Amino acid sequence: MLKDKLLELLAPEVAALGYELVELDAPGTGGSGTLRIYIDREGGITVDDCERVSHRISGVLDVEDPIPGHYVLEVSSPGLDRPLRTETHFRRQLGHVAKVVLAPGRPGRRRYKGRIAGIEDGVLALEVDGERVDLALSDIESARLVPEF
Structure with a gap:
């Protein structure tokens, strides 16, 4: 599954920056869509944190190329209705x-x-x-x- 592959690929990169990859929503199989990455850390997330993670994982995604077709990358905090996975x-x-x-x-x-x-x-x-x-x-x-x- 694409989601599992992306979690395996990106979680260590996010952790290396001092954040937790809480969840991700992978783009659909149609070749376009949005890759949403939800990050967190103690004390919360700022726009600068999202930018830092976006820059890091963009490079990894460009090199590894796990997603076919065009997609948009979004990085954000999990919010009040945060996803629960683990x-x-x-x-x-x-x-x-x-x-x-x-x-x-x-x-x-x-x-x-x-x-x-x-x-x-x-x-x-x-x-x-x-x-x-x-x-x-x-x-x-x-x-x-x-x-x-």
Whole structure:
């Protein structure tokens, strides 16, 4: 998968600059689109941080050329509705509300919204309507925090 290849290629480059590659959205297979990179670090992200990372990974993408066709590169902070992908991401957000979408092809419900109750051995525990729901991280297509005000 293109996304996995890009994560493997770009995460070390982003980390070398002192940031975490939180998530990325790869362009579609049609040969054009947008590559969105979400970065973070303690203390938050500035426009200068985004520019620094953009410059670094642009060079890597030019050399490695993993994306066929034309695309636009965007680098930004993950925002209030930050994506959640790894056990570490979910662990940092214990007690917060998240929306989770499971990959297609699984029987039953695909969308959940609930409070993150725990994460262990690749299994996310969500508190949904007073019930605990266990979801394998490998079954999750996407997950995002729900901003609470």
